[in-house]
Amino acid sequence: xxxxALAGGIGGARFLRGLRHTAxxxxxxxxxxTGDDISLFGLRICPDLDTVMYTLGGGINEEQGWGRAxxxxxxxxxxxxxxxxxxxxxxxxxxxxxxxxxxxxxxAGYPLSAVTEALCDRWRPGVRLLPMTDDRVETHxxxxxDEGKRAIHFQExxxxxxxxxxxxxxxxxxxxxxxxxxGVLEAIEAADLVILPPSNPVVSIGTILxxxxxxxxxxxxxxxGVSPIIGGAPVRGMADACLTAIGVETSAxxxxxxxxxxxxxxxxxxxxxxxxxxxLDGIAMRTRPLLMTDLEATADIxxxxxxxAEELRA
Ligand code: GDP
Ligand code: CA
Numbered sequence: 001x002x003x004x005a006l007a008g009g010i011g012g013a014r015f016l017r018g019l020r021h022t023a024x025x026x027x028x029x030x031x032x033x034t035g036d037d038i039s040l041f042g043l044r045i046c047p048d049l050d051t052v053m054y055t056l057g058g059g060i061n062e063e064q065g066w067g068r069a070x071x072x073x074x075x076x077x078x079x080x081x082x083x084x085x086x087x088x089x090x091x092x093x094x095x096x097x098x099x100x101x102x103x104x105x106x107x108a109g110y111p112l113s114a115v116t117e118a119l120c121d122r123w124r125p126g127v128r129l130l131p132m133t134d135d136r137v138e139t140h141x142x143x144x145x146d147e148g149k150r151a152i153h154f155q156e157x158x159x160x161x162x163x164x165x166x167x168x169x170x171x172x173x174x175x176x177x178x179x180x181x182x183g184v185l186e187a188i189e190a191a192d193l194v195i196l197p198p199s200n201p202v203v204s205i206g207t208i209l210x211x212x213x214x215x216x217x218x219x220x221x222x223x224x225g226v227s228p229i230i231g232g233a234p235v236r237g238m239a240d241a242c243l244t245a246i247g248v249e250t251s252a253x254x255x256x257x258x259x260x261x262x263x264x265x266x267x268x269x270x271x272x273x274x275x276x277x278x279x280l281d282g283i284a285m286r287t288r289p290l291l292m293t294d295l296e297a298t299a300d301i302x303x304x305x306x307x308x309a310e311e312l313r314a
Pocket of ligand 2 (some may be wrong): 203
């Protein structure tokens with residue numbers, strides 16, 4: 001079985017661990033979001049790709065869900081002593097090594113897809129991890145506060161401001177001119193099914209779908225998604241602030257409607273949202289627990305997604 005999954009960071013990575021567990025024989029290609037990428041301290045940082053790589057490769061900080069396990073912060077303290085910021089973006093010593101290797105390879109002329117493959121040589125995530133594009137795409141958020149109306153990098157809005165200042169709009173800058181990375185469209189075309197894990201519908205999945213060609217390729221497949229919204233709220237993070245910015249209600253059903261029946265064939269919603277689980281026009285809805293509490297529970301969710309895809313493919 002050939003599976004393609006689109007993934008952001010924590011929600012995507014945790015789900016993928018369950019998917020790999022429940023379908024060990026499957027050939028899984030993960031198309032990762034690079035809209036969160038940022039350059040800091042002269043280094044290129046790809047938070048979502050790294051979260052997937054570390055999580056599947058066994059190097060993740062489990063409680064936090066991002067960054068490395070057994071991390072130390074000497075470099076950060078030294079940078080702070082020089083008053084070199086930003087202080088709001090936490091990078092540990094082990095994590096820094098990844099960004100140094102990546103930046104060195106990018107500076108030598110390798111595309112991000114080749115760099116990601118090289119990093120995965122170490123981490124062996126058990127899936128093929130592809131960035132959505134080798135081109136530069138960065139999510140920016142338009143806010144308005146005491147300093148006036150301006151656009152800031154998504155990371156500054158998310159990490160520094162905790163999405164506390166409402167987003168007037170969110171844009172994937174560069175997406176219109178980006179090309180899918182080598183292998184992305186081929187993997188989707190060759191896939192038996194495409195899964196949308198419970199990743200942020202706006203700044204994770206939405207950004208991947210904004211790369212020209214990806215949405216149409218995915219829409220041609222049997223696509224099953226897992227709701228990141230449980231009981232009318234994001235399980236963690238501030239996806240509600242992103243949904244509000246694009247005028248979508250924070251509910252499992254509204255997210256499915258936002259993806260639309262042209263893209264989505266099946267949608268898993270949590271039992272807490274079961275009252276809203278009648279099929280949407282053209283989208284089959286199924287209700288089950290969707291909290292990824294441990295590997296077994298997560299594998300069961302992934303299994304349910306595969307079952308629904310199988311049913312809809314028949
Ligand atoms: P990020 O890039 O690190 O923000 O991660 P993603 O975009 O991949 O995933 C973020 C989404 O994961 C959030 O909107 C959460 O609601 C969702 N999420 C986190 N934990 C769970 C869970 O246990 N179950 C479900 N269904 N969604 C979850
Ligand atoms: Ca992210």
